[in-house]
Amino acid sequence: MSALEMSPTTGVVVTGGGSGIGRACARALAEVGRPVSLWDLNGEGAAEAAASIAADCGVIAHSLGLDVTDGAAVADAVAAAREALGGIGGLVHAAGIVTAMDIDHLTEEIWDSVLKVNLRAEVFVAKALLGDLRSHEGSAIVGIGSIMSVVGNPLIPSYTASKHGVVGVTKSLANHLGPDGIRVNAVCPGYIDTPMTALMMDDPPSKAVCVEKAPLRRVGTPEDIAKAVRFLMSDEAGFVTGTTLIVDGGVTSHD
Structure with missing residues (x-):
């Protein structure tokens, strides 16, 4: 049995699942x-x-269909997930x-959303789960950042700010929750072929630019990111907290 298979078996909430x-x-x-x-606006x-x-x-x-920015819906979802999974x-x-x-056209509504x-x-989802996370050994949180967590894009200031955040x-959170045994890390994907990036990935010239920027000469898959997340959620990463793992095929390794 691998170390990953020996990792905690408590349930995991995945937003955007x-x-x-x-x-x-x-x-x-x-x-x-x-x-x-799996929580998603698309139930x-x-x-x-x-x-x-x-x-x-x-x-x-x-699975649950909900808006993760709705505090009341999140509270109900935590209770439902706890019952379904037997522990989180x-x-x-x-x-x-x-x-x-860009900032010339940015609205307050877009920024806030x-x-x-x-x-x-x-x-606030993490806050709603704190009681559960504190009650289980080996609990962990992974936030999905972006290469825009470490660089800037002039066309998406709101997204860039959110991912730096x-x-x-x-x-x-890693500093605050570490004494409780809860690890908190982030994974920052590069150019990944997902529904969010479909317009870019379905346009051959745009996709070619993404491939060219990566020293590994390909765009990533959701599974590339998922494997990194699984590692950070596992006992293999038991001494890893407060860190950011960039999974971008090397895009941010050069100018």
């Missing part, structure tokens, strides 16, 4: 025996993903949105 990176993270965790609760997508994961992996895969020892915050709008989903929700929140 209905598609893309979130869905891949839920599956990767289920593959090593962890029950998962049908979350339900379909959960059914597929349960059938393939033989673990409990629960992990959170992966993969829910995210992006709106391309992006920050609420990408950053604020991680903090994920790194700051990771360090803050």
Whole structure:
């Protein structure tokens, strides 16, 4: 039995679990025996993903359709997930949105909506889960950042700010929750082929630019990110907290 298979078996909440990176993270965790609760604004997508994961992996895969920025909905979702999974020892915050709008055109509404989903929700979902996380040994939180956590993009200031914020929140929560045995880390993907990036990935010249920027000469898959998340959620990363793992094929390794 591998070390990953010997990792905690408590349930994990995965926000944005209905598609893309979130869905891949839920599956990767289920593959090593962890029950998962997939939360997504698209409830049908979350339900379909959960059914597929349960059938393939033989673990409990629960799903809920909800807005992770709605505090009352999150409180209800925590209770439902706890009952379904029998205990919650992990959170992966993969829910995210992006709106391309530079500062000349940026509105307060766009700024607030992006920050609420990408950053604020991680903090308050984690807060809602603290009682559960503190009651289970080996609990961990992983936030999904971006290469925009470490560089800037002039077209997406709101997204860039939110993802820089994920790194700051990771360090803050790691310091606060470390004495409770709760580890907090972030994974920062590069160019990944997901529904969020479909417009870019479906355009051959745009995709070629992404490939050219990566020394590994390919774009990433959701599974590339999910494997990194699974490691950080496992006992193999038992002495890793407050860190940011960039998974970008080397994009940020050069100018």
